[in-house]
Amino acid sequence: MNNHLCKIALLAGLCFSSQFSIAQSSMAIEKHILADQKNFYYIDFSQYSQPLNSLPIGVFDSGTGGLTVLDALVNFDQFDNNTKQKGKDGKLDFSSEKFIYLADQANMPYGNYNATGKDDLLKEHIIKDFQFLLGNKYYQNSGQTSFQKDKEQVKAIVIACNTATAYGYDDAVSFLNKTGLNIPVIGVINAAARGTLSFFDKRENGAIAVFATVGTIASQGYERTLKQQIAEANYTGDIQIYNQGGYGLAEAVDEEPDFIRQNVKGPRGEYRGPSLDNLNYRIDRALLEVYNFKKDNNSLLCDSQNVDDCSIIQLNDAENYVRYHLVSLMEQMRKAENAQPLKAIILGCTHYPYLVKEITQVFSELRNYRGKDGNYVYRHLISENLHIIDPSIYVAQELYSALANKNLFNNQNQGLLAKSEFYISVPNVTNKDVKLDAEGRFTYDYKYGRNAGEIQEYVKVIPFDRQNISGETLQRFESLIPNTYKLIQNFSKENPKTKYIKAADKI
Secondary structure: OOOHHHHHHHOOOOOOOOOOOOOOOOHHHHHHHOOOOOHHHOOOOOOOEEEEOHHOEEEEOOOOOHHHHHHHHHHHOOOOOOOOEEEOOOOOOOOOOEEEEOOOOOOHHHHOOOOOHHHHHHHHHHHHHHHHHOOOEEOOOOOOOOOOOOOOOOEEEOOOHHHHHHHHHHHHHHHHHOOOOOOOEEEEHHHHHHHHHHOOOOOEEEEEEEEOHHHHHHHHHHHHHHHHHHHOOOOOOOEEEEEOOOOOOOHHHOOOOOOOOOOOOOOOOOOOOOOOOOOOOOOOOHHHHHOOOOOOHHHHEOOOOHHOOOOOEEEEOOOHHHHHHHHHHHHHHHHOOOOOOOOEEEOOOOOOOHHHHHHHHHHHHHOOOOOOOOOOOHHHHHHEEEEEOOHHHHHHHHHHHHHHHHHOOOOOOOHHHOOOOOEEEEEEOOOOOOOOOOOOOOOOHHHOOOOOOOOOOEEEEEEOOOOOOOHHHHHHHHHOOOHHHHHHHHHHHOOOOOOOOOOOOOO
16 A cells, blocks of 8 residues: 555554555654664554553643643543443543643744744654654653653544644654554644534625634645635635734743743843834734733833833733734734624634633724724624634544544543643753753754754653743643643642642742
């Protein structure tokens, strides 16, 4: 069976081979994983754990944003657990499954690799994410020089990252095909597009906004998929698609110091976010009243007490990034010819669902905003029933169907969900090549200056603990994804060599 046919068969659950070929391997990292027995990344797939249905499910993202996807899986109940037929039964559908989550925090944000011409490096990171989930290696902590080999391998992989799905899905499935494994891979974009269009009648006019990282927008993954599904499903209305790249927003959620820094009181030189003089992401002084930026707790940094008089403006709060980008989206629509009312906005980055409350609030403000003439400026562009689409629930539906179709559910062990594991990448300080900033993270120039094919351990993957997850981030978890937060706590408690993440540990 040739590679193309086997790839199709793999997706259909029909292809399995105990052998693999690296003759057509497109990336150096693949060759090391598949054939270089002396390399850290090598996996002997002929000895892969069996039976598959007893193994955990792997989930990964470029950071902690993908926990919103995991939380949807953890809380999912749309099927009868006995019959596997549609219909809630009051029992969580994945209650007998264990999850292994990876946050590739050291290499995030993935959305900026395209802008720096490093698509190949991004794809290499994604293959390494697969390698971690498919393998058994991890480090107990960042200072450990020898790795552990007792992590379980996985039976399915959820790419809980829109950018990774857009740029790396096909390459990842191609790599998986070479391993000989017959396991499902679920990406977020197709699932989210189908879910969004379900809110439209076949002849209805309206607009869809894709709010995602700059990299995901540049890939045109959502726009291309939406247009394809519109055509295939024979939608005949005028469905318009608008794109808004949320430059800096995911970074603000994960507190990347180039975009947000807590406890500073004035503008700073290393800031990379929207500003008055940022040519690509310019804060429009004429729209300051519309942005309505938060100003308390150093949320907005400027060189004057009065924002109108500032010659420097820097955003220093995730909500202010939301305000900047949603106003930019509405201005884009306002200036477009014959723009249809916005009926759905896809949160095309896993970090954005953390900010649904803020997004809802800003849209409410914009619907009610009046210009100096007393007329509503944006009301005709925002549907009264605006759907904010979190792709996570649609990913859960597709994962459930994939496991059911391949008979991969674990029906033997209850209580496995509570044993889920959580890992995060950190810079490998024992690698003399890495360049770190004062916060101990990769410098921006180093992160995006690396080249694909230079195979080395840039990072170490270690368990979540209090030293690599901030107090503010934990508060967000506890508030917005409480059930997943409890799983993180439980994993920390069961891991005696980590600093326990406890409920009161918020600062």
